[in-house]
Amino acid sequence: MKAAVYRGPGDISIEERDRPEIEDPTDAIVRVTHTAICGSDLWFYRGEEDRADGAPVGHEPMGVVEEVGDEVRHVEPGDRVFAPFAISCGECEFCRKGLHTSCANGASWDEDNGGAQGEYVRSPHANGTLVRVPDRYADDEDALESLLPLTDVMGTGHHAAVCANVEAGDTAVVVGDGAVGLCGVLAAKRLGAERIVAMGHHEDRLELAREFGATEVVSARGEEAIEEARELTYGGANHVLECVGAEAALETAAKVVRPGGHVGYVGVPHVESAEFVEQLFFRNASFTGGPAPVRQYAEELMVDVLQGTLDPSPIFTKTVDLDGVPDGYEAMDQREAIKVMVHVGA
Amino acid sequence: MKAAVYRGPGDISIEERDRPEIEDPTDAIVRVTHTAICGSDLWFYRGEEDRADGAPVGHEPMGVVEEVGDEVRHVEPGDRVFAPFAISCGECEFCRKGLHTSCANGASWDEDNGGAQGEYVRSPHANGTLVRVPDRYADDEDALESLLPLTDVMGTGHHAAVCANVEAGDTAVVVGDGAVGLCGVLAAKRLGAERIVAMGHHEDRLELAREFGATEVVSARGEEAIEEARELTYGGANHVLECVGAEAALETAAKVVRPGGHVGYVGVPHVESAEFVEQLFFRNASFTGGPAPVRQYAEELMVDVLQGTLDPSPIFTKTVDLDGVPDGYEAMDQREAIKVMVHVGA
Numbered sequence: 001m002k003a004a005v006y007r008g009p010g011d012i013s014i015e016e017r018d019r020p021e022i023e024d025p026t027d028a029i030v031r032v033t034h035t036a037i038c039g040s041d042l043w044f045y046r047g048e049e050d051r052a053d054g055a056p057v058g059h060e061p062m063g064v065v066e067e068v069g070d071e072v073r074h075v076e077p078g079d080r081v082f083a084p085f086a087i088s089c090g091e092c093e094f095c096r097k098g099l100h101t102s103c104a105n106g107a108s109w110d111e112d113n114g115g116a117q118g119e120y121v122r123s124p125h126a127n128g129t130l131v132r133v134p135d136r137y138a139d140d141e142d143a144l145e146s147l148l149p150l151t152d153v154m155g156t157g158h159h160a161a162v163c164a165n166v167e168a169g170d171t172a173v174v175v176g177d178g179a180v181g182l183c184g185v186l187a188a189k190r191l192g193a194e195r196i197v198a199m200g201h202h203e204d205r206l207e208l209a210r211e212f213g214a215t216e217v218v219s220a221r222g223e224e225a226i227e228e229a230r231e232l233t234y235g236g237a238n239h240v241l242e243c244v245g246a247e248a249a250l251e252t253a254a255k256v257v258r259p260g261g262h263v264g265y266v267g268v269p270h271v272e273s274a275e276f277v278e279q280l281f282f283r284n285a286s287f288t289g290g291p292a293p294v295r296q297y298a299e300e301l302m303v304d305v306l307q308g309t310l311d312p313s314p315i316f317t318k319t320v321d322l323d324g325v326p327d328g329y330e331a332m333d334q335r336e337a338i339k340v341m342v343h344v345g346a
Numbered sequence: 347m348k349a350a351v352y353r354g355p356g357d358i359s360i361e362e363r364d365r366p367e368i369e370d371p372t373d374a375i376v377r378v379t380h381t382a383i384c385g386s387d388l389w390f391y392r393g394e395e396d397r398a399d400g401a402p403v404g405h406e407p408m409g410v411v412e413e414v415g416d417e418v419r420h421v422e423p424g425d426r427v428f429a430p431f432a433i434s435c436g437e438c439e440f441c442r443k444g445l446h447t448s449c450a451n452g453a454s455w456d457e458d459n460g461g462a463q464g465e466y467v468r469s470p471h472a473n474g475t476l477v478r479v480p481d482r483y484a485d486d487e488d489a490l491e492s493l494l495p496l497t498d499v500m501g502t503g504h505h506a507a508v509c510a511n512v513e514a515g516d517t518a519v520v521v522g523d524g525a526v527g528l529c530g531v532l533a534a535k536r537l538g539a540e541r542i543v544a545m546g547h548h549e550d551r552l553e554l555a556r557e558f559g560a561t562e563v564v565s566a567r568g569e570e571a572i573e574e575a576r577e578l579t580y581g582g583a584n585h586v587l588e589c590v591g592a593e594a595a596l597e598t599a600a601k602v603v604r605p606g607g608h609v610g611y612v613g614v615p616h617v618e619s620a621e622f623v624e625q626l627f628f629r630n631a632s633f634t635g636g637p638a639p640v641r642q643y644a645e646e647l648m649v650d651v652l653q654g655t656l657d658p659s660p661i662f663t664k665t666v667d668l669d670g671v672p673d674g675y676e677a678m679d680q681r682e683a684i685k686v687m688v689h690v691g692a
Contacts, residue, residue: 094605099630102605163632259440259448269627274620281615284445284636286509290627 003118004325006055009047010333012326017056020114020122025069028126030081032063034148035116036316037328037340038085039178040268045329056115059085059108060151062144063344065130066120074127080138081130083116083123084294085109085152090128101291103128117325117342131298137306142313146305148341149183149312154301155294156266157183157312160241161191163264163288168192173229174214175253176243177205179315179339180266182212184241186312189213190304193239197232199225199252205338208314222248229256237261242289247271254279254287265289316341349464350671352401355393356679358672363402366460366468371415374472376427378409380494381462382662383674383686384431385524386614391675402461405431405454406497408490409690411476412466420473426484427476429462429469430640431455431498436474447637449474463671463688477644483652488659492651494687495529495658500647501640502612503529503658506587507537509610509634514538519575520560521599522589523551525661525685526612528558530587532658535559536650539585543578545571545598551684554660568594575602583607588635593617600625600633611635662687 001019004012020029035058044051051057062082065075075081088095088103095103107124109116123129131150137143157180166172172188174181177200188196189212198209199218206217218228229252230236236258242249245267253263254276263280266289280287304310318337320328321344328340347365350358366375381404390397397403408428411421421427434441434449441449453470455462469475477496483489503526512518518534520527523546534542535558544555545564552563564574575598576582582604588595591613599609600622609626612635626633650656664683666674667690674686 097606099606102630260443260445265627269620269623271620271623274615274617274623277615277617277620277623280633281611281636284448284634284639286632286634287626288630288632288634290630293630 001119002322003115004057004322006044006051006057007053010045012045012057012329014323014325017118019120022067022069023122024124025071026125026127027069028065028072028075028123028130029067030061030063030121030123031066032061032116032119032121032344033346034062034144035342035344036060036148036151037325037332037342038152039180039332041329042333045333055110056118057110058115058117059110060148061109061116061121062148062151068126072126075130075132080133082133082147082151083129083131084155084298086291086294087113087124087129088295089125095128098293098296100293100295119322119344129295131302134306143306145316145341146311146313147302149315150294150298150301150305152294153179153315153339154183154186154312155297156180156292157243158187158297158301159292160184160243160264160266160289161187164239164241165262166191166193166239169194170239171195171233171237172239172241173197173199173233173237173256174241174243175199175249175256177202177209178243181243182208182315182338183312184243185209185212185214186310188241190310197229197237199229202335211314226252226255233258240264243267245269247273251276251279254285257283257285259283260285262286262288266292315339319343347465348668349461350403350668352390352397352403353399356391358391358403358675360669360671363464365466368413368415369468370470371417372471372473373415374411374418374421374469374476375413376407376409376467376469377412378407378462378465378467378690379692380408380490381688381690382406382494382497383671383678383688384498385526385678387675388679391679401456402464403456404461404463405456406494407455407462407467408494408497414472418472421476421478426479428479428493428497429475429477430501430644432637432640433459433470433475434641435471441474444639444642446639446641465668465690475641477648480652489652491662491687492657492659493648495661496640496644496647496651498640499525499661499685500529500532500658501643502526502638503589504533504643504647505638506530506589506610506612506635507533510585510587511608512537512539512585515540516585517541517579517583518585518587519543519545519579519583519602520587520589521545521595521602523548523555524589527589528554528661528684529658530589531555531558531560532656534587536656543575543583545575548681557660572598572601579604586610589613591615593619597622597625600631603629603631605629606631608632608634612638661685665689
């Protein structure tokens with residue numbers, strides 16, 4: 001089979017690999033039909049994170065079940081499924097409490113399981129990990145493309161909103177206009193936020209933020225942006241979604257939150273200095289987040305997607321086939337695409 | 347009048363100062379009968395925080411109202427009162443929401459208002475700031491000594507427990523065996539925690555932690571202490587009270603919290619590196635805290651103190667008079683006392 005492989009910074013190649021096989025009775029083999037390239041893939045692509053030469057890549061698979069192990073009950077061959085970026089068993093303490101990203105039996109797609117940017121993928125813990133698309137929508141291409149972001153960014157934006165305690169009637173600030181930030185806007189809107197201030201640096205993305213429900217946008221930088229957001233919210237927002245992870249974004253979030261408010265954060269924090277912690281402290285702001293338990297949110301978000309009240313698919317501003325994956329990485333690296341969909345097959 | 351004054355690192359002197367007078371119609375003049383020396387006073391005492399030569403010190407006053415301004419309705423001359431470490435108006439947005447330490451009209455005792463380690467103090471915003479002790483207990487020395495910690499450390503330990511989401515039946519870990527940590531144990535116990543693991547480095551203080559309700563204590567240091575606490579809690583506690591503010595304590599808290607759990611923190615974070623933030627992130631742990639809104643908690647804690655179900659007074663292991671304040675600082679600096687009470691007059 002063909003699969004995308006990491007060959008060094010800026011170098012993704014499509015290579016022939018062995019097709020995965022059932023290894024454990026809880027495994028399923030999925031023929032990948034759709035997958036995506038993630039902003040977090042850019043960390044290793046840019047050489048800012050270690051990744052072994054020859055390592056498989058990708059962690060957002062959707063496809064059709066080909067084969068299942070003896071203990072798989074939740075799906076059967078022929079089912080259309082998708083899977084969150086984190087593999088989870090569904091039955092340990094942490095899965096039971098909805099924190100699938102802390103699963104006691106958890107694993108990743110790319111580093112542990114052959115990657116999801118390829119023709120086939122082996123899913124361990126298929127009962128807990130795979131989400132089945134209802135038959136009626138199993139071959140509905142529009143529905144599938146709207147569901148694909150539930151593998152990662154839509155669930156992650158939702159986690160930011162949940163961690164920021166967004167509820168109906170609230171005013172929320174979303175820091176970051178990448179795919180996760182845009183999904184954060186959708187999530188805040190979906191949870192009933194009345195005002196949503198989107199902060200970012202790209203006019204086209206902020207325009208999409210408006211389409212997704214942002215009532216105001218802030219495109220300034222640094223202290224000017226912070227001042228603007230604080231003015232718009234009469235002194236800071238009670239609910240701030242930090243959707244980047246970079247130090248400047250964390251500082252912005254910590255300065256834009258209202259005393260006693262809530263910051264939800266979902267990007268791996270890449271910070272040197274802990275100065276923003278002091279900002280949070282003197283505001284008595286809560287700071288909550290982590291790797292989003294996307295599996296926990298999959299069913300509730302799928303209901304909305306399938307009933308037509310939630311559609312994150314406009315974040316895919318470019319589509320490639322499997323051979324086009326290297327181009328897809330480049331487009332995301334150059335910010336020519338917000339997020340790239342990989343259409344592997346039917 | 348006599349008052350304690352900062353004269354440089356390690357140098358507190360008792361000097362003659364003008365007695366404060368009513369300046370605004372919302373002021374009250376309080377004759378101080380009891381006050382205390384705080385662990386946070388050691389920052390400037392040790393030269394680790396700037397303080398002007400000649401600055402007044404102290405922020406935990408209890409006393410008898412001498413005189414009130416025209417707009418003061420809440421107290422009258424002769425009332426026994428105490429006051430939280432932060433002055434608050436009681437009527438702004440943040441006081442209304444119980445976050446008196448973010449009061450829009452807030453001020454401090456020592457830097458803004460003549461200090462509380464002296465014979466008299468002027469209380470601005472007396473309606474919002476002063477807490478009246480019921481007449482029945484106004485001259486009950488035992489009650490007064492048990493109430494004195496409500497000016498700061500008892501409310502602060504309670505805030506840590508509230509921020510750590512401690513509820514009945516929970517298992518909590520308290521990091522730090524200073525006065526705030528010990529009050530954190532009392533607070534967790536009061537909120538119904540079933541198991542309380544106290545972590546610290548002083549056998550005598552950990553013994554007091556046991557008397558206050560700790561079911562287990564951990565006196566090891568560094569990674570060994572973390573391992574021990576994690577073992578005692580079968581993999582980490584859902585509720586961690588970080589009662590120090592130093593980097594090592596924050597790291598300990600971040601490594602001892604269970605995935606999906608809650609860290610409450612109440613010491614000003616003195617950190618260089620943000621490594622503990624990554625620990626929190628990968629556990630999806632909430633991190634909440636700040637300067638404790640002690641005024642918000644004063645009445646509910648006072649009820650328990652006066653009915654005899656809460657008594658933080660054993661944290662006072664040394665008592666001095668006003669002339670003994672310099673000795674009191676030295677005893678706390680040398681860790682010869684957990685906390686020093688200053689008995690100024692009857």
